[in-house]
Amino acid sequence: MIEFYPQIKMLHVTTVVASGSLFLLRGLTLQAGEWGRWAMAAPVRYLSYSIDTVLLTAAFMLLTILPTAVYANGWLATKLVLLVVYVGLGTFALKRGRTKRVRLACFVAALATYATMFAIARTHDPLGPVRLLLA
Amino acid sequence: MNNAKRLWIGLTVLLAVSFGVLLWTGGEIHRKAPPMPETVVTEDGTVVFTRADIEQGRQVWQSIGGQQLGSIWGHGGYVAPDWTADWLHREAVATLDAWAREGYAVDDFASLLPEEQAYLSRRLQDRIRLNTYDADTGTITIDADRAAAMAEVAGHYDRLFGADAELGDLREAYAMKNDTVPDAAHRASLAAFYWWSAWAAVTERPGKEITYTNNWPAESLVGNEPPASAYLWTVFSVLFLIAGIALLGWHHARSGEEERPDKLPESDPLAMTVVTPSMRATAKYFWIVIALFLVQILLGAMTAHYQVEGQELYGFAISDILPYSLTRTWHTQLAVLWIATAWLGTGLYIAPAISGHEPKFQRLGVNLLWVCLLVIVVGAFAGQWLAVMQKLGLEHNFWFGHQGWEYVDLGRFWQWFLFIGLGLWLTLVGRALWPALRRRNESRPIVVLLFLSTVAIGLFYGAGLMWGEHTHLSMVEYWRWWVVHLWVEGFFEVFATAVIAFLFTRLGLLKVSTATVAVLFATIVFMAGGVLGTLHHLYFAGTPTAVLALGASFSALEVVPLAYIGFEAWHTYKLGHATPWMARYRWPILFFTAVAFWNLVGAGLFGFLINPPLPLYFMQGLNLTPLHGHTALFGVYGMLGVGLMLFCLRGMKPAAEWSEPVLRTCFWSLNIGLAGMALMTLLPIGVLQLIAAIKHGYWYARSAEFMQQPLIDLLVWMRVPGDVIFSVGAMALAWFVARLWIAPRKPAPVGAAGQETARS
Ligand code: HEM
Numbered sequence A: 001m002i003e004f005y006p007q008i009k010m011l012h013v014t015t016v017v018a019s020g021s022l023f024l025l026r027g028l029t030l031q032a033g034e035w036g037r038w039a040m041a042a043p044v045r046y047l048s049y050s051i052d053t054v055l056l057t058a059a060f061m062l063l064t065i066l067p068t069a070v071y072a073n074g075w076l077a078t079k080l081v082l083l084v085v086y087v088g089l090g091t092f093a094l095k096r097g098r099t100k101r102v103r104l105a106c107f108v109a110a111l112a113t114y115a116t117m118f119a120i121a122r123t124h125d126p127l128g129p130v131r132l133l134l135a
Numbered sequence B: 001m002n003n004a005k006r007l008w009i010g011l012t013v014l015l016a017v018s019f020g021v022l023l024w025t026g027g028e029i030h031r032k033a034p035p036m037p038e039t040v041v042t043e044d045g046t047v048v049f050t051r052a053d054i055e056q057g058r059q060v061w062q063s064i065g066g067q068q069l070g071s072i073w074g075h076g077g078y079v080a081p082d083w084t085a086d087w088l089h090r091e092a093v094a095t096l097d098a099w100a101r102e103g104y105a106v107d108d109f110a111s112l113l114p115e116e117q118a119y120l121s122r123r124l125q126d127r128i129r130l131n132t133y134d135a136d137t138g139t140i141t142i143d144a145d146r147a148a149a150m151a152e153v154a155g156h157y158d159r160l161f162g163a164d165a166e167l168g169d170l171r172e173a174y175a176m177k178n179d180t181v182p183d184a185a186h187r188a189s190l191a192a193f194y195w196w197s198a199w200a201a202v203t204e205r206p207g208k209e210i211t212y213t214n215n216w217p218a219e220s221l222v223g224n225e226p227p228a229s230a231y232l233w234t235v236f237s238v239l240f241l242i243a244g245i246a247l248l249g250w251h252h253a254r255s256g257e258e259e260r261p262d263k264l265p266e267s268d269p270l271a272m273t274v275v276t277p278s279m280r281a282t283a284k285y286f287w288i289v290i291a292l293f294l295v296q297i298l299l300g301a302m303t304a305h306y307q308v309e310g311q312e313l314y315g316f317a318i319s320d321i322l323p324y325s326l327t328r329t330w331h332t333q334l335a336v337l338w339i340a341t342a343w344l345g346t347g348l349y350i351a352p353a354i355s356g357h358e359p360k361f362q363r364l365g366v367n368l369l370w371v372c373l374l375v376i377v378v379g380a381f382a383g384q385w386l387a388v389m390q391k392l393g394l395e396h397n398f399w400f401g402h403q404g405w406e407y408v409d410l411g412r413f414w415q416w417f418l419f420i421g422l423g424l425w426l427t428l429v430g431r432a433l434w435p436a437l438r439r440r441n442e443s444r445p446i447v448v449l450l451f452l453s454t455v456a457i458g459l460f461y462g463a464g465l466m467w468g469e470h471t472h473l474s475m476v477e478y479w480r481w482w483v484v485h486l487w488v489e490g491f492f493e494v495f496a497t498a499v500i501a502f503l504f505t506r507l508g509l510l511k512v513s514t515a516t517v518a519v520l521f522a523t524i525v526f527m528a529g530g531v532l533g534t535l536h537h538l539y540f541a542g543t544p545t546a547v548l549a550l551g552a553s554f555s556a557l558e559v560v561p562l563a564y565i566g567f568e569a570w571h572t573y574k575l576g577h578a579t580p581w582m583a584r585y586r587w588p589i590l591f592f593t594a595v596a597f598w599n600l601v602g603a604g605l606f607g608f609l610i611n612p613p614l615p616l617y618f619m620q621g622l623n624l625t626p627l628h629g630h631t632a633l634f635g636v637y638g639m640l641g642v643g644l645m646l647f648c649l650r651g652m653k654p655a656a657e658w659s660e661p662v663l664r665t666c667f668w669s670l671n672i673g674l675a676g677m678a679l680m681t682l683l684p685i686g687v688l689q690l691i692a693a694i695k696h697g698y699w700y701a702r703s704a705e706f707m708q709q710p711l712i713d714l715l716v717w718m719r720v721p722g723d724v725i726f727s728v729g730a731m732a733l734a735w736f737v738a739r740l741w742i743a744p745r746k747p748a749p750v751g752a753a754g755q756e757t758a759r760s
């Protein structure tokens, strides 16, 4: 399957961007109040599930075809931990947060987590974001 | 004469004629089957194989899982090659290579000029297709060149089924364990059997220009191409299908709207059902259904994984303890077993409910049958494990080990046990129903019809007892499809229609007279194509051309009722909303709607895709077959099993509140997961294989060379998301059932306004 590495990786990155953008849009509309219903409409939710399923599938494919040495410094483990945090914050930002303030805080925190994960993934380094900031 | 009576007579006549013709065809298959030679000798008299070799070879083949590991004449598993096509190709290439070396002083056949290749290939065709079987002496005579080529191929098989290190990669590609057959003498006889299957595939019938297998498999080196009859009957079968659709459309147009009951019940009539002790005892049938279903999925995942890593599971040498052949055997067998268990439970649950009569010792019988089923599953599976691990020996394999016939792999002892178990089931259902069967009221006909379809399901398993240990391969295939085909495309369809219509009459939503006529009519339509349609599995199983003609024509008619299944689905769905309290049955009804959907897609479309002789000539044993198998078997009968189970659980726990999100997850995950697996993996691989088979011959589409391409590997991986979603659905179902017993939700009112699930 390594023959398809470039395609799978592109799929993964594309869906990462799509997933993040959709989250951003949903979070913003929700904050905007009036349009908030749109963010949780069934088609939008299902679109989001579908994108994330494709994203994760591609991720698992990459995981199985790359040599394990690539993950030696722990960047992937860090990213996965952050993924859980991101998902948790995300549900609070869109659904579970009781007040508008909580939802907003979670939304901002989730976006920050997303950005951190993005940086870690690009640099293949758990301290990637720091390095990017210092560079 | 009233309408129903006319239909009963019509059905009886139809069944008598169809089964008469089917039995006659069986006789023809028996008479025209490829002969088993007493000896295979070379021109100078050296004995190459004897009948005993070939027969023992078949036993060895059965003991390692038979059709579960690779296939013969296109029937069987999909990861290892089709041994018939593989042998044929290897023997042809070995001969041609030898001739190229001798006559042209080149390394091999491939190095020759095209016209030289054409010349040699033509020479090969003339020799290899020639029928040298002498019926009087029972000998097949072969020339020295052929004997040499056969020895070479036999050597390859000896190394492949042993532990030769050089062929390790090939074994991995085929998902075969090392030392699949540890005994060298057994490997030699296995080769004799494979050779015989290839001999039948390439030898022309006396006085004809087609081989015993109607020229199957496609192989240009030996001149195997689709016979004229395949083209002819393909076209005719499409014609019959269109004609059938037109005819049934006309009938529907003419018969118009059905009568509805004058007054719909105010509240759920079944909520008042008294749950008797024997009915309550069926709960454990449904627990077992869940357990078997989950195990089946796990084994399916392992079987699929073997396609990627032939011997290991993430570094663990799994094939040493649970080889592919076993995971596939159990996966396919559990499919039938859990679905059957769901139906058995349903029958036992509804019989006393219908008649309002709890016979003496009924509960004891229900419990006893349940224990028997467990013993059968555990015992039969243990025997199969011992067989495939080659610990059982050949002597007891047929009775207690692995018969190797896909879907009827149980050892004969366990087959008998199951048959008796089915008899016990019919007795239990019959005696509980008895008062209702005798009562001369208006609901009697539909009860009778439902009961007859269950009797047929039980009895027809008996066809699986018709062959013996050494019965001719063609005849075993004939009887095997009596069980598998007549079940799924005959009596199961009837049972599905009857049981759903019946449940609606019990709910007071359908008039019994209307339902009876509709079910009788549907039965006639299903049986008209279904009985002789059996022969569509036997086009290339060493059978005469009549089989191809009859099979293609009648099986096309099977698709006719499926083309109108949308009516059925809409009808079901509408009845699901007929009264407010029907919301209690929202999920069983949705599963019944899914049954209709997959009947159209899985059975109708994907079934017809592979059904006419010309397509099947190339497609059988390619991934298009499991495409149809999965979407039809799970899609139709799996969904029906789940729907029926939910229906019974509704009655068994009338007051329980059903968790909407859990059931929604279950329903949609099962459907989307099934579609994902079918569309992301099985369909694309199948199409790629089809192109390969048409272009390069059937052997190539099944070869390691083809199946190990990166693209195929990728497509196999693509089923992971679908499979995961599907598993989530199964786990949601398990969770739902468990919660009915463990810490159930608080009860909700039952009456006219039973709104507990009407949140939609
Ligand atoms: C709900 C009904 C049906 C079920 C459950 C069902 C199930 C199956 C199964 C399990 C197989 C064996 C697949 C394998 O070997 O892996 C099979 C084979 C086949 N089915 Fe069906 N089937 C149904 C209806 C139909 C219909 C309506 C047609 C077409 C008219 C059809 C045509 C075929 C053919 C031609 C094969 C043979 C493939 C071969 O020889 O390899 N089936 N079916």
Ligand SMILES: [Fe+2]
Pocket (backbone or CB within 6 Å): B485, B489, B533, B534, B536, B537
């Ligand atoms: Fe069939």
